[in-house]
Amino acid sequence: MATECCNSFGGRITISVNGVRYSARGEISINPTNREVQAGSNHDGSVFFTSQPVPYTAQMNFSQPCGLVWDAELLKCALDVTIREDDSRRTHFFGRARWVGRPQVNLSTGEVTGLSIASQSYRKVEDN
Numbered sequence: 001m002a003t004e005c006c007n008s009f010g011g012r013i014t015i016s017v018n019g020v021r022y023s024a025r026g027e028i029s030i031n032p033t034n035r036e037v038q039a040g041s042n043h044d045g046s047v048f049f050t051s052q053p054v055p056y057t058a059q060m061n062f063s064q065p066c067g068l069v070w071d072a073e074l075l076k077c078a079l080d081v082t083i084r085e086d087d088s089r090r091t092h093f094f095g096r097a098r099w100v101g102r103p104q105v106n107l108s109t110g111e112v113t114g115l116s117i118a119s120q121s122y123r124k125v126e127d128n
């Protein structure tokens with residue numbers, strides 16, 4: 001169902017991981033499907049398609065949270081991650097997620113890069 005903000009993007013975005021707020025920076029990208037379809041060609045020129053399951057994912061950069069120990073954080077294996085598009089009134093829920101990648105912390109800016117999340121469940125809610 002479309003809402004009045006269905007064609008609005010950007011603005012304020014907040015990230016919460018197990019109730020801890022992370023300050024988003026830069027681009028955030030979401031892969032909202034758990035299926036990947038690929039195409040190929042047979043030797044006679046006809047086309048075939050294959051499909052395989054993949055995790056729901058989100059790529060994000062954020063400010064280094066105070067007191068966070070990355071070694072301990074990367075061992076957690078059932079994170080609840082919420083990405084809230086405040087101005088567009090959309091919320092993305094990732095259940096039983098896990099950090100993927102290797103964090104890189106820029107000591108000049110405090111920006112954390114190199115991480116994404118992968119999840120077995122995803123749900124998007126648009127406020128009316």
